[in-house]
């Protein structure tokens with residue numbers, strides 16, 4: 001084993017001008033293979049596209065291209081079988097693959113890196129990886145939206161308290177509350193889609209930074225790798241990581257949305273609320289309190305939004321102030337990006353499980369919806385609509401009625417008519433019809449409002465709009 005700071009032999013890939021190899025600690029800080037091995041599939045796909053283009057452009061022979069292509073397939077098979085010898089001394093995935101290719105096919109392997117640099121290679125690999133990850137994140141969000149719409153359909157008519165300041169405000173329907181998140185996650189999906197469209201240009205062929213003197217066909221490699229076009233500027237091609245930043249900012253925003261529904265699950269499953277129950281499969285126990293059912297997965301989703309935010313922040317800070325073109329700092333783009341997408345996938349899967357399997361206690365929700373004079377606005381609206389009172393005056397009269405109910409210790413719907421008439425003599429017993437939580441929710445039929453019929457329509461519309 002090499003001792004710290006003791007020189008090893010120079011790199012076989014780039015060590016031509018070196019007399020000694022890197023110190024162990026140099027190797028340790030320099031190597032990225034520990035994490036960038038995740039790019040192996042993208043690296044091999046990029047190399048195959050590059051190789052085919054080199055042959056088609058007459059830069060390497062067909063025979064060499066065939067040897068390289070089958071060698072790359074063999075490397076891929078080794079990696080997938082778990083038999084590939086990953087070597088830290090070879091720094092990163094690119095040099096590990098190339099060195100193994102050389103062991104397998106010999107001399108032609110050395111021609112693969114013609115008209116290419118690790119700078120455009122890693123930029124290509126990483127874009128391909130982020131592109132796939134964006135697609136998976138979109139599928140995850142669609143599954144979560146499907147679960148939310150499912151609960152919204154089941155509970156289009158389940159009345160619960162709507163809150164502002166976490167104080168009971170007006171009755172809403174549980175379905176309507178679920179659909180609020182369907183909209184948020186829908187916008188998150190559209191941000192991911194925008195990021196994908198913007199990033200879908202191929203940096204391969206930018207070479208180290210300036211392009212190449214070889215007659216390469218960048219349109220061919222872009223097309224082979226499913227990109228819409230080659231990138232236009234070679235310096236930008238190897239320097240840009242804003243595709244990862246943009247993807248992570250979309251994940252961070254989606255993570256904030258996730259943390260809000262997670263927080264609501266924590267609140268709703270607590271005993272004083274008990275609006276919702278999570279199944280055993282999504283609850284955990286306490287080691288000391290046998291009766292406990294803790295919503296750990298929801299709490300962790302709430303917490304992990306912090307990671308999504310800090311992963312974005314980490315890469316923003318790496319990129320800030322870097323001069324063009326490539327700097328090794330940029331190797332530090334991968335860990336936060338991988339962590340963000342991994343964390344996101346886990347949280348989305350856990351949230352989808354919780355939402356699909358939670359049960360709603362409709363009776364508790366309804367009872368809570370009626371507390372705290374939640375239909376006071378309905379009374380005020382009735383005074384406006386039926387008595388033609390200006391809203392400000394109706395607000396004042398309603399305040400007095402609420403005070404009377406509070407003094408009596410009853411809900412608005414239970415306040416005797418005589419007490420209301422003592423405040424406003426024109427009130428009739430027709431008013432009681434608007435004071436129940438069901439009638440309150442059902443009356444809110446304005447576009448985007450909480451009425452059960454609206455919610456049912458919106459569920460159907462959301463399934464179509466979001467392809468659920």
Ligand code: ARG
Pocket residue numbers: 032036092118119122326328330331332
């Ligand atoms: N492992 C490197 C990275 O991820 C690959 C590019 C290295 N380029 C260089 N000029 N040393 O950024």
